[in-house]
Amino acid sequence: MGFEVSCRSLFVNTPNLAQPDQFQSAKKTEVWIEFLEKNKFDTSSIEKIDMSSDCPVIYDKAGNKFSIDFNKDKQNYAKKKISIKKELISRALGAGKYGLRILDLTAGLCIDAVFLAQLGYSVVSLERNPLIYLALTAALEKKPDLDLKIIFNDAYHYLKEQPIHSDVIYFDPMFPEKNKSALPRQEMVFFRNLVGADEDALNVLKEALLIRSVKRVVVKRSIKAPILLKPQSEVKGKLVRFDLYAGAYV
Numbered sequence: 001m002g003f004e005v006s007c008r009s010l011f012v013n014t015p016n017l018a019q020p021d022q023f024q025s026a027k028k029t030e031v032w033i034e035f036l037e038k039n040k041f042d043t044s045s046i047e048k049i050d051m052s053s054d055c056p057v058i059y060d061k062a063g064n065k066f067s068i069d070f071n072k073d074k075q076n077y078a079k080k081k082i083s084i085k086k087e088l089i090s091r092a093l094g095a096g097k098y099g100l101r102i103l104d105l106t107a108g109l110c111i112d113a114v115f116l117a118q119l120g121y122s123v124v125s126l127e128r129n130p131l132i133y134l135a136l137t138a139a140l141e142k143k144p145d146l147d148l149k150i151i152f153n154d155a156y157h158y159l160k161e162q163p164i165h166s167d168v169i170y171f172d173p174m175f176p177e178k179n180k181s182a183l184p185r186q187e188m189v190f191f192r193n194l195v196g197a198d199e200d201a202l203n204v205l206k207e208a209l210l211i212r213s214v215k216r217v218v219v220k221r222s223i224k225a226p227i228l229l230k231p232q233s234e235v236k237g238k239l240v241r242f243d244l245y246a247g248a249y250v
């Protein structure tokens with residue numbers, strides 16, 4: 001882990017605590033820096049974090065930049081919605097048949113979570129990478145009307161320790177191979193470097209399948225990716241596949 005660089009020194013264009021008009025955002029930035037210093041993550045690939053806009057922009061040492069903005073990034077967050085009954089991802093979740101409360105174990109950029117919330121689901125998303133979590137929190141602050149809650153936690157521990165009130169669990173670990181992605185290539189490279197491969201995915205899935213109240217567990221895979229565990233059924237698209245498991249409830 002490369003946490004030798006102080007997190008504070010990565011932040012640039014931070015608001016000034018001494019300026020009355022910048023006081024609130026400066027205080028928020030302070031809270032963020034403290035959060036990142038407490039929850040250590042690998043900073044070795046990061047060049048700087050630019051705080052000059054509401055959503056932080058993160059630059060890596062290879063010149064890739066990365067940010068999350070639910071309002072401005074229309075390509076990822078303003079998809080054309082057909083209906084809860086017809087969308088592939090929604091059909092995989094049961095199209096409301098099992099209930100609308102979704103626990104998304106892998107927030108990532110929340111592209112799926114935002115889409116599901118826009119379709120009418122009530123979504124709780126977990127993210128374990130502190131920097132991604134903060135970028136998501138900033139994006140959500142600018143779009144508070146979404147029925148989406150983002151929690152900083154590791155899914156494995158959360159499933160073991162917290163009471164689960166969701167109807168369906170959704171799980172989208174990093175694909176094991178290169179795949180077409182909604183993100184431009186440089187952003188995908190950045191994202192992969194930052195979060196790494198989700199090698200604990202099988203253990204997380206096994207834990208999810210033990211939750212007694214959950215009616216279905218859905219795992220998103222690229223179409224050619226190997227299964228994590230043998231599913232009961234699947235819903236297939238052109239590029240992705242959803243492996244479906246009956247929850248412990250059924």
Ligand SMILES: C[S@@+](CC[C@H](N)C(=O)[O-])C[C@H]1O[C@@H](n2cnc3c(N)ncnc32)[C@H](O)[C@@H]1O
Pocket residue numbers: 105106107108109110111112113126127128129132153154155156172173174175195198204
């Ligand atoms: C492939 S991305 C998810 C993409 C997401 N479905 C979207 O629509 O943007 C995987 C994300 O889940 C996070 N993640 C992976 N395993 C996790 C776990 N066990 N607990 C919490 N977050 C996890 C990673 O840090 C990464 O940000």
